[in-house]
Each structure stands twice: as structure tokens, then as C-alpha cells.
Amino acid sequence: xxxxxxxxxxxxxxxxxxxxxxxxxxxxxxxxxxxxxxxxxxxxxxxxxxxxxxxxxxxxxxxxxxxxxxxxxxxxxxxxxxxxxxxxxxxxxxxxxxxxxxxxxxxxxxxxxx
Amino acid sequence: xxxxxxxxxxxxxxxxxxxxxxxxxxxxxxxxxxxxxxxxxxxxxxxxxxxxxxxxxxxxxxxxxxxxxxxxxxxxxxxxxxxxxxxxxxxxxxxxxxxxxxxxxxxxxxxxxxxx
Numbered sequence: 002x003x004x005x006x007x008x009x010x011x012x013x014x015x016x017x018x019x020x021x022x023x024x025x026x027x028x029x030x031x032x033x034x035x036x037x038x039x040x041x042x043x044x045x046x047x048x049x050x051x052x053x054x055x056x057x058x059x060x061x062x063x064x065x066x067x068x069x070x071x072x073x074x075x076x077x078x079x080x081x082x083x084x085x086x087x088x089x090x091x092x093x094x095x096x097x098x099x100x101x102x103x104x105x106x107x108x109x110x111x112x113x114x115x
Numbered sequence: 116x117x118x119x120x121x122x123x124x125x126x127x128x129x130x131x132x133x134x135x136x137x138x139x140x141x142x143x144x145x146x147x148x149x150x151x152x153x154x155x156x157x158x159x160x161x162x163x164x165x166x167x168x169x170x171x172x173x174x175x176x177x178x179x180x181x182x183x184x185x186x187x188x189x190x191x192x193x194x195x196x197x198x199x200x201x202x203x204x205x206x207x208x209x210x211x212x213x214x215x216x217x218x219x220x221x222x223x224x225x226x227x228x229x230x231x
Contacts, residue, residue, distance in 0.1 A: 037222075044119075044208050044222035045159070091158060103149070103220060105158045 003028040003094045007106035015114045020064075020079040022109050024092030027073060034075040035093040035103070036066055045091065051075060062086070087113045117143045119211050121223035128199055129231055136194045136226045138209030144189035145211030149220065150182075153206040165192050199230040 008023040026032060033052050037045040049060025056068040066077045075092060092106040118141040128134050138148060147166050151159040163179075165171040165186035173179045181203075183195040192211075196203050206227050210220040 042206075042225065042227065044121075044224040045210075046222070047219070050219065102161065102164070104161075107158045 003032060003096050003104050005092050005094050005104055005106035007090075007092050007109050009109055010107065011110045011112065013112040013114060014082045016084055017081050020077070020082045020086065020111065022077040022090050022092075022111065024066075024075045024077065024106060025073050026075060026092070026094045028094055028096045030096045033095040034066075034068060035095065036060065036064065036075075036077045037091045037093060037105075039089045039091065039108075041088075048077070048090075082111075082113045084113050084115065087111055117211075117213075117221040119145075119209065119221045119223040121207075121209055121226050123226060124224065125227040125229070127229045127231065130200055131198055134196045134199055134228060136196075136207055136209075136228075138192045138194070138211070138223050140190045140211040140221070143211075143213055143221075145192075145213055146189065147212050148186055148192040149210045149212070150184060150192075150194050151208045151210070153208060153225075155206075159208060162194075196228065199228070201230045204228055204230045 004027045006025045035050045036048040039045050048064050049058045051058050051068045059065045064079045089108050089110050091108050093103050095103040120139045122137045150162045153159050161174050162177045163171040163173045163184050165184050167186050167189050171184035186192040206225050208225040210222045212220045
């Protein structure tokens with residue numbers, strides 16, 4: 002079975018500062034990993050995904066994430082936060098364990114201070 | 116990019132009534148659609164997975180007679196909350212995927228249900 006743990010339900014950064022949102026996963030088989038962003042009262046938008054190609058994945062809006070198998074991590078980063086980055090971020094894992102199913106982390110709320 | 120729509124975006128109903136939520140893939144054919152439920156300040160919980168033309172697969176703890184799912188075509192899936200009660204109030208989100216591995220899911224904007 003797979004699972005996802007997002008460390009920190011809330012993260013607050015200043016505008017222009019580095020954004021780091023942590024995600025650790027557990028999977029018995031090679032997983033697909035995703036980061037999604039959700040703005041209030043909206044659905045989820047895919048930021049980036051890891052599908053066993055390059056371990057450093059670049060996504061939209063300047064975000065990137067690095068897959069580290071040894072650490073079972075897939076942390077999301079952005080060099081310089083913008084006010085518009087304030088949202089809820091979800092890490093998700095998907096693996097073929099007899100059927101594909103996406104498991105979402107609890108989410109991390111990102112606050113960006115002016 | 117692939118677009119998924121949901122209708123209605125929000126609905127208020129009286130306790131005991133049934134509510135139907137539609138999920139449409141607008142520019143692609145979705146072999147599989149997923150229905151999620153999200154409580155305030157919480158993550159998405161998968162309710163069921165539906166494949167076109169076959170019965171939905173429900174997650175443990177989800178009442179299939181309460182949450183009726185129909186996936187009649189490759190572009191439309193519906194979720195009907197039957198005899199809704201206040202505890203059914205939630206944000207319902209659908210997603211659609213295509214392809215054998217289904218590794219990419221495209222999410223709808225969600226439907227806010229409030230049962231009075």
C-alpha cells in the first residue's frame with residue numbers, strides 16, 4: 002500500500018523567499034508522484050509529476066521537485082515566492098498495486114507575506 | 116490542455132432530497148473518472164472509480180446506494196447523492212484520466228453541496 006506524508010500543515014514565507022514544501026511517500030512499487038495546487042473553492046491543478054524519468058522535475062509557475070528514492074522524498078521548491086503562490090498544496094502518490102489509485106497527502110497551506 | 120467541467124458549481128438542497136452532480140471531460144475521452152470528497156481544510160478522499168460502461172468501484176466505507184455513480188459515456192460521469200442529509204455537505208471533486216496507465220488526472224473545479 003502507498004501513503005503520503007506532508008510535513009507541516011502550514012508554511013509561511015516572505016515574498017521573494019525560498020519556498021520548500023516537504024513530502025515523503027511510502028510505496029511498495031515504483032510510484033508516480035505528483036504535486037497539485039488548489040486555490041479556494043476550486044479543483045486541483047497539476048504543478049508537476051514524476052514518472053520515473055528525470056529525478057528533478059520542473060513544473061509550472063517556477064516550481065520544481067526532486068525525487069530522492071533513498072530518502073523516499075519528493076519535496077517541492079520554488080526559489081522566489083510570489084503573493085499569487087498562496088494556496089493549498091497537495092502531494093500525491095500513484096502506483097500500480099493491482100489497480101491504479103491516487104493517494105493524497107493532507108495538504109500544506111502556503112502563506113506568502115508581503 | 117485537458118479540461119474537466121462540473122455542474123453545478125454549488126447547490127443547496129433540503130434534507131431528504133437527491134442531488135445530481137455532472138462531470139464532463141470537454142476535449143478528451145476519459146476512460147476513467149474518479150470522484151472525491153473534500154471536507155473543509157482536509158485532503159481529498161477517493162470515493163469511487165468509474166470506468167465507462169461498467170459499474171463503479173467504491174472505496175471502503177462509501178455507501179454505493181447513497182452515492183450513485185453513472186459513467187454512461189467517455190465524456191460524462193454523474194454522481195447522485197440520494198436522500199441527502201446535512202452530514203453529506205461537502206466539496207465534491209471529480210477527475211478524469213485517459214490512457215492505459217492513467218498517470219495524469221485532470222480535475223474538475225468542484226461542486227459545493229450544502230444540505231439544510
